[in-house]
Amino acid sequence: MTGPAPSPPPANADTPTAQQRETAITIYEKSVAGRRAATLPSLDVPERALSELIPQNLLREKPAILPEVSEPEIVRHYNRLSRRNFDLDTGPYPLGSCTMKHNPRLNERVAALPGHARVHPAQDPKRAQGALELMWRLERSLAEITGLPHVCLQPSAGSHGELAGLLLTRAYHADRGEERAKVLTPDTSHGTNPATVTMAGYEAVKVATDERGGVDLDDLRAKVDDQVACLMLTNPNTLGVFDENIAEIASLVHDTGGTLYYDGANLNAIMGRTRPGDMGFDICHLNLHKSFSQPHGGGGPGAGPIAVSDRIAPYLPVPRIVRDEGSNGAAPPFDLAYDEPKSIGRLRGFQGNFGVFVRSYAYIRSLGGDGLTDASETAVLNANYLLARLRAGRAGKYLPLAFDRLPMHEFVLSGAPAKRDVQAKTLDIAKRLLDYGFHPPTIYFPLLVDEALMFEPTETETRESLDELAEAIESILTEAESDPEILHRAPYTTPVRRLDEAAASRRPVVRQPLG
């Protein structure tokens, strides 16, 4: 073992830690009238009365209340807040479906170069050739990785890419004089899938899962008809299971004229091994903040480029990045093209989250094709190793695999026996894991697994850290056998103890009350 051995607190550790004794104080509560941090350039043009420039009735009467604090106070405040976060650089973060892989610092460095970070989005394309070429190269790389030839980088996140995918589907059918009403999503799908279906104006229809964890083909046959616009699928799915019937699924959907959408959240399992385009998908989104190492930032930013087949390409969002192959260097080769009459239009402003593109392109260039393949292979190896370690211990008894087959990059355990036999709910196990220095897996998802725990260790964890995680789970289940109360009251060592989430929704306090 390389890391510190887990040192869980004794069960009666109810003496508050130093951090727990600190009261949470907001930056507003530190405000003292007259303090400030900012220095601004002085007025260097002739001064005019503001009311001479802007009619009085359009002016603000009272200044907005903002904190009045000095620079050292701001730095201390946010440094103190930062210590109240757990993060990937501190310890393993096996959050299923989120792909918490290491964020290389090189990517931050290149993204911060003024030639990337300080380019105005409305800069004339002639004077932003490096940025457009980077985007074009990233598009080509993603096309190769997905096996779908046309890429648009514009969507801001996975859910945004999903919406784009369904609007593309709508445009594709409309172009053929068709209007379809339904979109199919498996009962294992990410919540964003059915939520997107509704936003895109379709009815969400659920498809059942078979006993092997894949799409139930009989149920699919019963539901797929000429009113189905699209089937949205993740493969491997959220159970970590690769659906080997994918070719048949694709032909069922295609035979009735629907499109097949690939939710790229789990792409980290298959890079260099198989491709959505080869599986028969028409449209796919990628999460650059999952598979391609953009830091998650506490919830964002991300980017959700989409890749599509030839028949969907005419409808892609604008602007498109184009390269003039024939200019022979006489004219700048890259440009933004708007003249795409069948395009669904814009999904957002400007060109998308370029800073994310820089980081992900640097990641792809660092690893190369073989490196990406290695990443997926190691991610799958790590998940299977962690699973094997867990099954060899008490988890084998209390946390069985929901669908008993070799998983890919993630796997889902059911905590139902732990709840029944040792009164340890999945939530209790997750909260206790925090005391051991690990972020818990995704819990209570997918919904069809009772007391689900979904582990995705990623390729950037070492064997040693996987061993430690398995040992922590073993230790927690041992505690549960002897005294489940230890788990019920966890966590003990975190900046705050278990929080009342229901109260925050019953009587929402969503801002600081101010004078």
Added chain:
Amino acid sequence: MLEAIGVSSVDDLFDAIPEALRLDGPLGLEDGLSESECFDELAALAARNAHADSEACFLGAGMYDHYVPALVDAITQRSEFLTPYTPYQPEVSQGGLQAMFEFQTAISELTGLPVANASLYEGPSSAASAAYLAIGATKRTKLVASRGLHPHSRAALRTYAKGFGAEVVEVGLADGVTDAGELAAAAGDDTAAVFIQNPNFLGAIEDVAALAAIAKDAGALTAAAVDPISLSVLRPPGECGVDVAFGEGQPLGNRLDFGGPSFGFFAATEEHIRRMPGRIAGETTDADDRRGFVLALQTREQHIRREKATHNICTSQALNALAGVIYLAWLGKRGFTELGELVAQRTAYAREKLAAIDGVELLHEAPVFREFAVRVETPVEAVLDRCAEDGLAAGYWLGREYDEYQDGLLVALTERRSKADIDRLADSLERAVQGAGDEFLRAGRRNSPEEVAT
């Protein structure tokens, strides 16, 4: 590891992938690079872009070259903020959650509206989110948008409207501001929301209260896009009868980044709290009654509510919003006002200076904040090329998005554009307008198809 798993090779772990679907060779990508090689390659790409350090940037159109203080980078690059996921485990996410709560408070103060979320993707798509809220709240499907609303926001509305089953109708500008008569005629009992922007795309300050009153008469909501910096001096939307205020957060401590990532902000009146899109942090207590923060009202969200969610959004822009609240704390109450006043004074100076040039005239006379539009008698693209040779990004060509303003140039100011920069711009523009001959005349405009379609 293979032995523990009980397989003999890594290939065995991929057995579930049918043979016919397996990739039969390596990915057709270049070989990987060492860290130094990768840095050099990316730096070489960066070197081919003009940027706001290499030229004086008067470009705006929604994103602005404000100074980002050093402490923003220092704090947002900390691992504890940079590398966690969404705060699903609040006991180990108090830092991020409290920052969201502080951010929501600041946005609520700026906009004068009681409920703000913890951010959306960016500005223009937030317009579509406001539309979705309004359609849900009113059960109506017509969206009326002023042509003063950012062209990208109107384009996003049209794109999303196909999914919402909604119709988008545009209302023109008169003397630089939304034509109130045309708005009154367009907004009816089928209208879910009226969309305006303040200052509008031409920099003009709208009479938001008067426009919101027209919407209210029609029983529609008013959704206003606002420049957050303008809220230092302009009457906040919450005092003008606006129901939903949203906007592009980039001016608040975020890089230009060729367009992103930044954040969108979104605030509304109390009655819409359960229809709000995106994450919202809320205050609560822990088992020992300590103050703490959690994600509130999660039953609105896709991971709980699935097809019945109020929005499909999952990823927010937490790190960019964190930069936003740090920036606002850095400015503080007085600094924020001073910044707004400085920008207003510089804008007034630049507008007069440019309007005095022979061959340049104001596109409209309405009061402005931070941005203004002029007409130039020489083709704008040629003028911009000329000014670029002088190290100036002189502004944004309005003809890119507006048929009616082919000769329009939009010029933006921030605290970084000094009097000396403005004087240099005036000199360069004068030479460009007067000196540009036929050799600069180029055929072909680059209108976006969405603009041509309307």
